[in-house]
Amino acid sequence: MGSTGGRRERLRAETTAEIKQVALRLMASGGPDAITLRAIAREMGMTANAIYGYFATRDDLVTTLINEVYTALADAVDTAWANAPAADPAHRIQTWARAFRDWALANPEGFRLIYGDPVPGYQAPEGGAAPDAAHRVCTGIAALADAAWPHAEHLYAHSDFQWPDFDGGLLSKVRPAFPDLPPAGVALALRIWGHLHGLVSLEIYGHLQTQTISPDKLFQEELTQLVRSLGIKPEG
């Protein structure tokens, strides 16, 4: 045995957790750029090289952080979705989208870490840094599309999407969860994702502020038009 509960293993797990926690703290205060092995080590009273005992390389650490942060985002939007009443799809969809933006505004550096160029020379591993969390978020949006599909289906009669157009890992989550959603519905989900991502990312990166004083109002308008374009009447 010795694989669990050993003193050494426990210390190791604690140190690993501390490294990640310090890295996230540095990121929150100084942006993704502030995630440097030397800064983390300094904060922990160690040498930078000591970290190599826990992460093979800086990029490995960053990938782990992306996973954790992306998972936190997925948790946030999943929770918002789960807590909104299923009987009111329009409200539920807007709640999801608002949770997405709220999380991004509360964790701008995390958003940059996930969706931007995280850290100077970082190279994501093949298949993406956090494919599971990404698929979770996409599945969340597929839930929006699924909720709206009965109302919106007629708008997509022309489209010729097929299952092979999409990633297998994504479909393995989406198809069992939403057996009635056709390929065109998944495409709709990805488009909605793009719409929301675009507005939020313009805002997070400061490009919206040079155009409008009220990104809030703009996003609210987006939500209104989103449910309208899905063929759902705004709640009320």
Next chain:
Amino acid sequence: MGSTGGRRERLRAETTAEIKQVALRLMASGGPDAITLRAIAREMGMTANAIYGYFATRDDLVTTLINEVYTALADAVDTAWANAPAADPAHRIQTWARAFRDWALANPEGFRLIYGDPVPGYQAPEGGAAPDAAHRVCTGIAALADAAWPHAEHLYAHSDFQWPDFDGGLLSKVRPAFPDLPPAGVALALRIWGHLHGLVSLEIYGHLQTQTISPDKLFQEELTQLVRSLGIKPEG
């Protein structure tokens, strides 16, 4: 005199141009991260510090580059818009959007430079790095909104946008160009910008590829739904 045509001034202008050109070449081949003063100088057979005679700081150089690249993007989409027949708004809007995406796919590093975290510790100057080019692009999208406004207006009867909601610099370009476009139309333009930016930026940063095999088809669907949501019939 001496302010133009002098030998010294000419050499200076040439060197400045070469610095920018080398920087852009480095960026195209190695990403924005590859824009380092030392690499540029190495390429030019100079010392890194020599560049300080032309740009006060690395961030100044980067800001200049962002301006040039952003201007190139604005030129590309403006040209596409100007060359598309005004009589077919749907086709013209799709042409603009396709030019936007095509430019991004052809210049992914430029897109990252403009819209992402360009370079390790880069801090954009106040007011944004390239406000003029940004406003030009937004004005281009305002043209899309203006072309569609007669068809789409009824969808925005509820909205309460006012002129003060928007940036003065943007409005100083948009309002003279499109005197019939109300504040809600500018909001529509920003939303369209967000939609397109989102899809393109997910694709450029590799987040779409882990979800779908055919970003092309997805974008085409976006264009179809865009003109439909604007109340314009797809051309045919």
Next chain:
DNA sequence: GCAGAAACTATACGCCGTGAAGTTTAAATA
């Protein structure tokens, strides 16, 4: 009690931006 592994440090290399000081070169002036 001791072998061995795990955790960690020390040193070093080559990258980076940038400041200070010194040198060459070309233009401006007298």
Next chain:
DNA sequence: TATTTAAACTTCACGGCGTATAGTTTCTGC
């Protein structure tokens, strides 16, 4: 033309970075 001056550029230096190598301490299992 001779001298001053300023621009262009180099050299050296500092502190930051990731990380490879080698050495040291400390804990664990036999």
